[in-house]
Amino acid sequence: MADVLGRTPLSVKLVVAVLGLVTSAVTVVGAATVTALREELTGRIDRQLADLGDQARKQLAAGHTELRLPVPEDQEESLKFPDLFLVESLDTDRRLVSSLPRRLPADPPDLKRADLSRTGPFTVRGLHGTMRWRVLSVNAPGDQHIVIGAQLSDVDGTVGRMVWFVLLVGLSIVATVAVLAVWLVQASLRPLAQIEQTTAVIAAGDLSRRAPELDPRTEVGRLGRAFNLMIEQIEDAFAARSASEATARSSEEKMRRFVADASHELRTPLTIIRGFAELYRHGVVQDPQEAAGLVGRIEDQARRMAVLVEDLLLLARLDQQRPLAVDPVDLVGLASDVLEGFHAVARHRSLALDVATPAPLVVTGDEQRLRQVIANLVANALTHTGVDADVTVRLSRRPGQAVVEVTDTGPGLGPDEAQHVFERFYRADPARTRTSGKTGTGLGLAIVAAIVTAHAGTVEVDSDPGQATTFRVLLPTSEQRSGQ
Structure with a gap:
């Protein structure tokens, strides 16, 4: 799992995370809405069943053998389930004795397996399984049970329509958020892609390239600024190194040329002095005046050498930046x-x-x-x-x-x-x-x-x-x- 996450691009992870959060939120809100609607509609039916149950108990307590359960005055406004009926059970087989209305609906409630000893309303399915009923059992004399029921078809229809509505709205929200998330993530990460491209160009040798300048109040903006500062320092370091290498090569070349030129300049007077000295040593010059002139020339070349050496020493001292x-x-x-x-x-x-x-x-x-x-x-x-x-x-x-x-x-x-x-x-x-x-x-x-x-x-x-x-x-x- 960690390897998969590590190979997944950041843009994909951000979009998936946003869609996951939005989908979870829409699902929770939709489920809560549908549940609240179902509970509200079922509660309203339960309250009307409770009112009819109270009337049945009062009539039984007064000794009436035939129950008459009028429809509440507000049923048309507050209840949309007028198909109420009454069942009298004479034995444990729960056979139908009478009903109100006398004509049973197409799919009456299946009461044979129901627990009629419950004190509050509960839900059962129809005999044919096509309908759900909300029923309330009232105990009558002689182990009889009076069962008052209301169909849940309208409730189920309303809740079903709400489910489809929530589903469509939720899908629309998720789709809209997906489009916005993809656009926003791409727009937010576009500078990172530009930095990546700039890095590739810099890696190829172009240190003059820079990442785009963005608002430094954003994370990407601060990253771009830090990246540019780093590249500037690297460029300065490379420039300094190149300049240092160029200076070193130039200094080395100048030193070689300096040594060669100095050797050449010193060799000339030394050769002259050596030649005149050999002439004098071998006695080639016998005339005293010519000998004096020869010695004078040797002195001139010696003075020239002295001047050259003094100049070289002066340049060496100046190169060492000795204080003047x-x-x-x-x-x-x-x-x-x-x-x-x-x-x-x-x-x-x-x-x-x-x-x-x-x-x-x-x-x-x-x-x-x-x-x-x-x-x-x-x-x-x-x-x-x-x-x-x-x-x-x-x-x-x-x-x-x-x-x-x-x-x-x-x-x-x-x-x-x-x-x-x-x-x-x-x-x-x-x-x-x-x-x-x-x-x-x-x-x-x-x-x-x-x-x-x-x-x-x-x-x-x-x-x-x-x-x-x-x-x-x-x-x-x-x-x-x-x-x-």
């Missing part, structure tokens, strides 16, 4: 110092400082690292532009931000180059020779981006091929950071 110094830094004075240093080593280049905001322009951060940001941007502009290109450092202010822009009038960058320019060891053109005659490490702009990010800022590049290139650094001002 937190001091007020005036960007106007800082940019002026940086440009003075470049004027000393690049006198032939056009370098300018444009301050478009009232001094001072103060930010909170590490002065040494911010100096390195401006220096790297200026060095990048000098390295990748011709001697006739102009380089301008412009300082301005935005609401809550200090803006540092380094603009050059060089050949510019393409869209793809601008997209990757802040990546480590990226070179817009690895084959070209810098105007300074030196090759960079490909870490300068990556260091700029890392330092600016560590200061809660952003760095941007605006450039088109053949036009000016502008690197823009946005840093929160001291007032903005103190307000946070």
Whole structure:
């Protein structure tokens, strides 16, 4: 039984339960109605039989030998059973002595097996079994019994018609309730079917689907809302996992590329140093001046290696998010110092400082690292532009931000180059020779981006091929950071 119930759909169980309850209620009400009607009609006959019995006893007590039982005045209104009769029994065989009316009905009551000693009315069937009678026995002198009876055909007919009426009404009620129950159950469970369909779609991989929003005051509405919240959390978890996996793959790829590029960058000066050292060791260079030049080249490559290692260590520290110094830094004075240093080593280049905001322009951060940001941007502009290109450092202010822009009038960058320019060891053109005659490490702009990010800022590049290139650094001002 439990297995059958477990396999039965909820909609079927609900409809069957409702129909069972309604059918039981209709049956009980119908049975009670029919029983009450039968008892009422039979009671009315019993009361009239009792009245006639009292008259018979009074006449017998007065010594009358022939009974006359008039029909009650209210019989036509209150009793619809005028076929009353009188039976006088002279012996134990209960043979009929006389009757009122004298002509017996077609199916008189069968009194031979009846218990005439009863004091109240009782029911017997007719001699031919086609009719029922309600009879009352009155004791008479000489062991006689006077039996007064009334036919129950009208009672049975009325009750029968009531039974059919109750049956038809009950069936109509059950049918109506069945239709309403099926409609209501289907309408109530339709959202569950929609949730089931949504679940199947989600199981197929579409986490963007949601169950329909219903009134949260209903059980199905609360279920749908809880279901949607669960799917949102699952979707967020999947998105976070996908993002984490993508980040991990990207980080792994960047690390492999970083290690490969770093190894390549370190191998070049090491190879040069090794070659010059072997030349010096084998005595290939005998002239003291040539030997001094050889040693100078070894020193240049060693310095280049030292710069590369320092840049790598700086990026590693920034990646570890080690705390930086937190001091007020005036960007106007800082940019002026940086440009003075470049004027000393690049006198032939056009370098300018444009301050478009009232001094001072103060930010909170590490002065040494911010100096390195401006220096790297200026060095990048000098390295990748011709001697006739102009380089301008412009300082301005935005609401809550200090803006540092380094603009050059060089050949510019393409869209793809601008997209990757802040990546480590990226070179817009690895084959070209810098105007300074030196090759960079490909870490300068990556260091700029890392330092600016560590200061809660952003760095941007605006450039088109053949036009000016502008690197823009946005840093929160001291007032903005103190307000946070």
